[in-house]
Amino acid sequence: MFAHRIDRRLVSVTSPGSMEAEQYQTLRLKLERLQRERDLRVVAVTSPGAQDGKSVTAINLAAALARGSGTRVLLLEADVRRPAVSRYLRLNGAGADRNLARFLGTTSGSLQDAVLRVESLSFDLMLAGSPDMPVNEMLRSPRVASLLNEAREQYDYVVVDTPPIGPVSDCALLARWVDGLLIVVAAHKTPRKLLEASLNQLDAASVLGIVFNGDDRPLFGYRNSYYRGYFPSGPAKPGRQKRG
Numbered sequence: 001m002f003a004h005r006i007d008r009r010l011v012s013v014t015s016p017g018s019m020e021a022e023q024y025q026t027l028r029l030k031l032e033r034l035q036r037e038r039d040l041r042v043v044a045v046t047s048p049g050a051q052d053g054k055s056v057t058a059i060n061l062a063a064a065l066a067r068g069s070g071t072r073v074l075l076l077e078a079d080v081r082r083p084a085v086s087r088y089l090r091l092n093g094a095g096a097d098r099n100l101a102r103f104l105g106t107t108s109g110s111l112q113d114a115v116l117r118v119e120s121l122s123f124d125l126m127l128a129g130s131p132d133m134p135v136n137e138m139l140r141s142p143r144v145a146s147l148l149n150e151a152r153e154q155y156d157y158v159v160v161d162t163p164p165i166g167p168v169s170d171c172a173l174l175a176r177w178v179d180g181l182l183i184v185v186a187a188h189k190t191p192r193k194l195l196e197a198s199l200n201q202l203d204a205a206s207v208l209g210i211v212f213n214g215d216d217r218p219l220f221g222y223r224n225s226y227y228r229g230y231f232p233s234g235p236a237k238p239g240r241q242k243r244g
Contacts, residue, residue, distance in 0.1 A: 007088040009056045012063035013121070024064035027182075027211070031065065031157070034180070034208065041152050043208065044078075044160040044178040046171045048198035052186040053213035055084040058161035061182075065157045066122040072155045073123035074115065076100065078174055079163045080135055083128035091118065091127075099129025104143045111150040124155070139173045148177045165198040172201055180208040187212045 006013060011020040034040040045058040055077075062075040077085045080101055086094065094116060103114040103126075116125040131138050151158045160178060163170040175181060181202065185195055199207065 005090045007056070007090075009053075010059050010063070010088060012060040012067070013089075016063070016067055021060070021064065024060045025067075027061060028064045030209070035157075038179075040179045040208075041156065042148055042158040042160065042178045044162045044171065044174060044181045045184060046162045046181055047164050047184040047186075048190055048194045049164050049166050050082070052164070052184050052190055054164070054184040055079070055088060055161050057182070057184045057211055057213060058159050059085060059088060062123045062157075062159045063121070065159070071157065074126065074151055074155045074158045075123055076126045076151070076158055076160045077128040078139075078160050078170070080128040080131050080138070081163055081168065081170070085125070085161060086127055089118070089121070094118070094127075096129075099127045100147075101129030101131040101138070103147060104138050104141050105132055107143075111147060111154065136169060136173065139170055144174070145177055165201055166194060175202060175206060178206075181206055182208050183210045184213050185210055 008014065011018055012024045015021055031040065031043060043061075045054050045061065047054040058075060058077075062073050065071055066073040075085070077083055078100060086092075098114050098116050100114065103109060103111075111126075114126050116127060118125065148158065160174065162174050162181075165171045165183075171181075183195070183198070195210075
């Protein structure tokens with residue numbers, strides 16, 4: 001089965017009824033409330049540094065938003081410097097001719113010309129692709145605004161997996177076109193000073209919250225095993241997520 005071949009941390013895809021996947025459903029509820037309050041549709045997922053878990057979070061969030069409701073969701077991979085979505089989903093080179101880099105590198109074509117659909121996934125994909133121009137030049141293209149405006153019209157939610165904030169300016173460039181950002185922080189790993197420096201680069205009003213990846217502390221004072229009876233039995237999954 002497809003779900004058994006992809007990265008086991010993608011719990012919203014492989015084990016949508018699990019305790020770990022439920023944490024993304026809680027995040028979904030927050031975004032649904034924000035959508036009602038201010039028509040939030042385009043959400044960027046980023047992190048202070050590399051390997052904090054932003055891409056895994058973006059995929060899980062897209063799957064959670066699309067689950068069981070007919071909600072139209074697009075996962076847009078905008079980390080063209082170090083793309084990872086195809087690897088996590090084991091897509092084996094799919095989307096070579098339908099991706100973000102190709103869309104932004106042309107002056108014609110519609111959003112759907114660059115969208116990839118995978119039968120086993122409940123959301124649409126636009127993979128990063130390989131740019132043939134400097135990345136910061138590509139992300140300054142007027143086609144970025146055109147792409148996201150078209151996506152707003154066609155999808156209920158667009159989840160944008162952006163590069164980390166610290167090393168490059170890509171996220172700051174993209175932040176101009178999104179409705180809000182989620183900052184993914186690796187529990188016990190991301191330095192506090194790096195998080196503070198990253199937040200200082202962003203408009204505070206645009207930050208929707210902080211997601212702690214791999215947080216293994218007891219929930220409400222109880223160990224995770226205390227709550228296992230509420231969820232289907234299955235293999236143990238990575239540490240839960242906590243929203244800030």
